[in-house]
Amino acid sequence: MPQDSVLTGRLEGFRPAELLQVMGLNGSTGALHLRADGNRAGLIYVDSGAIVNCAEMDTGALTLGQVLQQLNLATEPQLDRVYLMQTQDPLGKRIGERLVDLNILSRDQLAMALKTQALWTLREMALWREGTYEFHPEERASGGSGDLRLSMTQAVMEMMRYESEWNDLAEQLPDRTRTHLALAPMPPARHPLRFPSSVWRIVAQVNTQQSVRRIATAVRQPEELVARQLATLVRDELLLPVGATNVPGLPNEAERLSMRNFDLFSLVQRMEQDWIKKKTPVDQLVALATFINMTMRALEDACRNQQLGLASDTLAILLNREQVAGIQGYDFRIDRNRIDADDIATYCKRTFDSAMRNHPQAALAFYRGSLEMLLRALGAAFEAINARIASPRVRSQNKEVWEELFATFRGQALAEE
Amino acid sequence: MNSFSVSPRNPGAAHTRPLRDIQFDLDTIEGKLVLVIDDSPMICRIVEFSLREYGINAISFYSGVDALNALHDGVVPVPDLVLLDIKLPVMSGYDIAGMLTNNRTFRRNGRPVPIVMLSGKDGIFDRFRAKRAGAEDFIAKPFEKPDLIRKVFPLLDLELPDELSATEN
Numbered sequence: 001m002p003q004d005s006v007l008t009g010r011l012e013g014f015r016p017a018e019l020l021q022v023m024g025l026n027g028s029t030g031a032l033h034l035r036a037d038g039n040r041a042g043l044i045y046v047d048s049g050a051i052v053n054c055a056e057m058d059t060g061a062l063t064l065g066q067v068l069q070q071l072n073l074a075t076e077p078q079l080d081r082v083y084l085m086q087t088q089d090p091l092g093k094r095i096g097e098r099l100v101d102l103n104i105l106s107r108d109q110l111a112m113a114l115k116t117q118a119l120w121t122l123r124e125m126a127l128w129r130e131g132t133y134e135f136h137p138e139e140r141a142s143g144g145s146g147d148l149r150l151s152m153t154q155a156v157m158e159m160m161r162y163e164s165e166w167n168d169l170a171e172q173l174p175d176r177t178r179t180h181l182a183l184a185p186m187p188p189a190r191h192p193l194r195f196p197s198s199v200w201r202i203v204a205q206v207n208t209q210q211s212v213r214r215i216a217t218a219v220r221q222p223e224e225l226v227a228r229q230l231a232t233l234v235r236d237e238l239l240l241p242v243g244a245t246n247v248p249g250l251p252n253e254a255e256r257l258s259m260r261n262f263d264l265f266s267l268v269q270r271m272e273q274d275w276i277k278k279k280t281p282v283d284q285l286v287a288l289a290t291f292i293n294m295t296m297r298a299l300e301d302a303c304r305n306q307q308l309g310l311a312s313d314t315l316a317i318l319l320n321r322e323q324v325a326g327i328q329g330y331d332f333r334i335d336r337n338r339i340d341a342d343d344i345a346t347y348c349k350r351t352f353d354s355a356m357r358n359h360p361q362a363a364l365a366f367y368r369g370s371l372e373m374l375l376r377a378l379g380a381a382f383e384a385i386n387a388r389i390a391s392p393r394v395r396s397q398n399k400e401v402w403e404e405l406f407a408t409f410r411g412q413a414l415a416e417e
Numbered sequence: 418m419n420s421f422s423v424s425p426r427n428p429g430a431a432h433t434r435p436l437r438d439i440q441f442d443l444d445t446i447e448g449k450l451v452l453v454i455d456d457s458p459m460i461c462r463i464v465e466f467s468l469r470e471y472g473i474n475a476i477s478f479y480s481g482v483d484a485l486n487a488l489h490d491g492v493v494p495v496p497d498l499v500l501l502d503i504k505l506p507v508m509s510g511y512d513i514a515g516m517l518t519n520n521r522t523f524r525r526n527g528r529p530v531p532i533v534m535l536s537g538k539d540g541i542f543d544r545f546r547a548k549r550a551g552a553e554d555f556i557a558k559p560f561e562k563p564d565l566i567r568k569v570f571p572l573l574d575l576e577l578p579d580e581l582s583a584t585e586n
Contacts, residue, residue, distance in 0.1 A: 265463045269559030272459060273537050397466045404459035 007135040011036070016044075016125045017159040019133060024049045024152030031139035031392070036131035043392045044122065045141040051150040053141040054121050057391070060178045062124070064095060066217045067117045068105070078104050089311035090303060091318065091384045118148055119158055120223075126159035127166055127176060139396060162224075169227055172234035174241060177213045177223045181206050181230060181239045188237045202229055206239060262302045262385055264398050267295065268405050275409065281367045282348045285327075288374035288409070289341040295381045296337040312336045315381070322380035327370040332377075339377075375406050449573045450494065453477040454484045454513065455502035455535060460558065464500060467562045468569070471578065481505045481513035488523065495525055497573050501552070503536040503543060510534055511550040518551035531572045535560075 016034060023032070027049035034042040045053040055061065068074040082098045096114065099105040166176060173179040183206055187193060195203070201219050209215045212230055216223035233239045271291045278284045296315055303310045315337040319325065326332045330347045333340035348370065355363035382402050386395050453464045453475055461477035468475045476493055478484035487493045499517065503510035514532050517523050523530055534547040539557035547555050554568050563581050570577050
């Protein structure tokens, strides 16, 4: 990433919606890092002027589970069941995929919910008026980000509409959807205290759920709609906004599944040290298979430390997702998250030696093709771990580091000349 | 962004990445500066990222000769610390350490700049040779981030962060 083209500034000068508008018009590709004064951070990835991913990075961020409940597409017990499955298999299927497998959601409903989550997250960021922004051209979302693609016009219009909506509500709900509320100790005597049943359902959740977002999730209604009703109740002095803080990090459910403490830097150093000792093409190919196994072993340890299980078919699922079944007519033998490296060694030696005897060029082609497939497999394991790391900065550093390692493995350069 | 790298890995190591652009305004360096010399771009990145997390600037070179030239020509300022790989192309880390320690211009506040050797080997022989070449300390690869910080901070006259000093023996 060319560092001189990083665009930085303060949100007081350009609002998030304005920044995105410019990026849409320019057809930009890259990552917009936002930091609001008051400890909130967000990241928006754009690709050729369209939004392809966005996230807020703290414990109060909007989750897919909350969106599904607010859209009345899934219930809390259904989501609890899926979270439980996730703790048994954190790198396997994603929550949305599991809900589809369980026939709770259709694929179209999942796509719509993900789009809604992105749009609602964006419009929240539209309200950040103080803070900083940095646009990093060419920085891309890590793998597994899905195929979301939001039109910039749609996103910007929604952000502007939402800004205007909150001009009216901000006085009653100063922390917007994160505003915490409590029932007023003494309702005003003049109030008749007569409400429609829909409002009673909301009021009944105030003391247990507290925040606007959580109340909306509990009553299974969109948070903007619930916010309007809650603002009216605050205006009528029946509810009071109370202080609450969000801390940097992941939403609570996601925190349990995060790979925050996975030490990728030590792992890749061990791989590089091992690699230096491998002198023959076959030894190098087998080493790559053992690196995949090393990664899975390190991952099992990391999961164990967080009281998470790792399903025994995790590696098979990852490779299947990446469409890496094997190398050049040979299918990997995988058992309990380990590739059979001895079997690969036998296959590679036989194929390579035979090719060397007849067509040395074919041997080179076999080596290069196999190397690329094994690197794809190793990269898939790294990507899966990286996707569970909350900090975009750490994710991007990890990726840069393993790409340097892969460049070493490729003996690289050749392609660059 | 407070780090950059300025030379390719030795072509003999079958690794010839193009030069990373120097986009770092040396006049704006504030705080401590560490010079990293290692022919593995991956190790350079790991050290840069690890130090940056603690607010320390890092400049990486993939060859000792390029680092010496850059120091000699004033392309980079005299750093507060050098992290130096032993196994380097053309001139070994021991040779580079000797040249740095014997160079009178390579001083920081009148004192020789401390050198910490990096090595894939962790034998007594390497440690001894590193000491003789003028190195203050030795870090065996692979290293973990906390170990790196624990070695580097005292040599930069910095107090260890709480989370690392708590587990220090």
